[in-house]
Amino acid sequence: MEFDKSCPVLREYGNEQSLLSRPDGSSTFVQGDTSVLAGVYGPAEVKVSKEIYDRATVEVLVQPKTGLPSVRERAREQCVRETCEAALLLTLHPRSSLTLILQVIHDDGSLLSCCLNAACMALMDAGLPMSYLFCGVTCAITKEGQIITDPTTRQEKESRALFTFAIDSVEHNVLMSTTKGSFSVKELQQCIAISHKASEQIFQFYRDSVKRRYSKIK
């Protein structure tokens, strides 16, 4: 994976929607070997302690492949939840709950961005109104200073800095940002520019996969 300004290299990605029967919306998103399954329930009843009088309450659960959810999963949940809250039109469903469950099937790097992509496709599948779509992109800076997109677990371990961004589909601005490692301001701006280009590829993929699905339904 080289630093090629014109075309960021992403691993092979795939997606399937509506694969589960019980959730209102479900999708699975695969990036290389990383795979996440998302299910959405909503709008549904909400506990009185959690209800908000003018908006829907969004709950996100990230289930790791093995073991119980730990502090790391809570941090991921916070990132995904706040991104979804900004994208969804919550005021259309006051005093309701929207529950998003993300199950990690396999983690081979870029897990948070795979979770964000699966979440967006599941929300689309559930038919929940959103003001824009979002996608997740992970960038890593190697020890030599190269910027690679969509790193595997091994590349993440060997990198000097790791960035995960959520980009929106309308204005292509950064919705969510989580970073690890230290870096300069210039490197941050370069990574945002590369993530921007990568997000265009992912949004095109969203359009193609939804078009293909609805062209089959008669």
Next chain:
Amino acid sequence: MAAGFKTAEPLEYHRRFLKENCRPDGRELGEFRPTTLNINSINTANGSAMVKVGNTTVICGLKAELTMPPSDAPSKGYIVPNVDLPPLCSSRFRPGPPGEQAQAASQFIADVIESSDLVNMEELCIEKAKLCWVLYCDIMCLDYDGNLLDTCIIALLAALKNAQLPEVTINKDTDLAEVDMKKKKHLKINRHPVGSSFAVFDDTITIVDPTAEEESLSTALLTVVTDEEDRLCAVHKPGGTSLSAEKLQHCINRAVTRHTEINKLLNKVMDSMKTSK
């Protein structure tokens, strides 16, 4: 009358102030609240610090314990931060297991420690694969008025700076650790990360150091952690409305100036400790 308007329409109340480029507590948009720092308040801990940023009060206690190093890093010790938001600090936190905000804050602090290379982990190792120090940093919020992450980072940094660890040698005959409480050494701190938090209102206005009500009314929150060489250790924006590149750059510039202010404060307090001894 203003109090009634504030309760009925809090967002509109804040908007009126922001239009005049100021905030309800009289601060400018880019002004931080007064920060005070007090160190060594907990005698039973190896290091401690209490920080107040405006009304937000956070205390950090550091305890060092001896343990076996983890199998995947046998020549390194480790630091375990834990942020606790008890019901004492605000009515929004209920008793019971730590909520999402506390856990996400703990994970953020752990990431900052790792990203900024704060302490050389190899220094915490006493003997490879046998004995190492583990530093348990318990950060407890006593009064929550917004801007938790910045305050926690300052408290952690100050506690680490004034922590004193006793010297430990391993007796060759008995293979047991011997702790010499009389010989104490300070930890070597490589970098001094300092955080600056911002809140975005209505997608357009960015304010620095939000209070609890400003945080609840904002549409996005951002925390930037910088260190001495003007390198960024963390850009943490957990969702919310989007932020353009120029606004992000403006926030980073403000974070860099904040870094020099806090560094000066830390140095002043550490020097005053030395002179008082």
